Amino acid sequence: MRALTPEEKISTVFVYTPTLLVRGDLILRENIRASIWLRTQGVPNFIHLYNAQIMQLAGSPPKNYAMAETFIPTAEVIAFHIAPPAQDTLDYDATETNRKMEPVFVLAGSFEMRAKMRISTSADFASSLDVMNSTWLSLYEAEVSNPYIPPLKMTVPMLLARPGKLTVNLT
Numbered sequence: 001m002r003a004l005t006p007e008e009k010i011s012t013v014f015v016y017t018p019t020l021l022v023r024g025d026l027i028l029r030e031n032i033r034a035s036i037w038l039r040t041q042g043v044p045n046f047i048h049l050y051n052a053q054i055m056q057l058a059g060s061p062p063k064n065y066a067m068a069e070t071f072i073p074t075a076e077v078i079a080f081h082i083a084p085p086a087q088d089t090l091d092y093d094a095t096e097t098n099r100k101m102e103p104v105f106v107l108a109g110s111f112e113m114r115a116k117m118r119i120s121t122s123a124d125f126a127s128s129l130d131v132m133n134s135t136w137l138s139l140y141e142a143e144v145s146n147p148y149i150p151p152l153k154m155t156v157p158m159l160l161a162r163p164g165k166l167t168v169n170l171t
Helices: 034-039 125-130
Strands: 008-016 020-029 046-056 063-073 079-082 099-108 111-120 137-145 153-161 166-170
Touching: 008 034, 008 046, 020 034, 020 063, 034 079, 034 153, 099 137, 111 125, 111 153
Parallel strands: none
Antiparallel strands: 008 020, 008 079, 020 046, 046 063, 079 153, 099 111, 099 166, 111 137, 137 153
């Protein structure tokens, strides 16, 4: 890993693609919240991780790799979050009126996520999804699992997911 500048920090993150689960260290500017980094301007075409632990899910059984550095195409990412137990401030104001948390069951590739999605109280769920134009959707209190990795049971306060790559189900 390269030396950090005084304006940088390391955040350990999980990156999900349709065929990979990757845990690694991401170098960010000190003032950037890792949990919403993919929403910021200037995100590169490849996510550069150090000390990467990669689980490939394209075959059976899953295969593990350890790499000093890896580059994941940002366009392939379907979900992203900081590694527990680290937490960032959530990306919404809990006192905001006319919003509610809706429990959802999300399929993202082979990953299953039981979570909550923040939507308007004045629109039905389908309408809320239809008018969503953001590249990244926030899911809260997410329990992540994968039927091909039975030991994987992870709960995170917040994750970002790419809405166009998800199947969202009301619970």
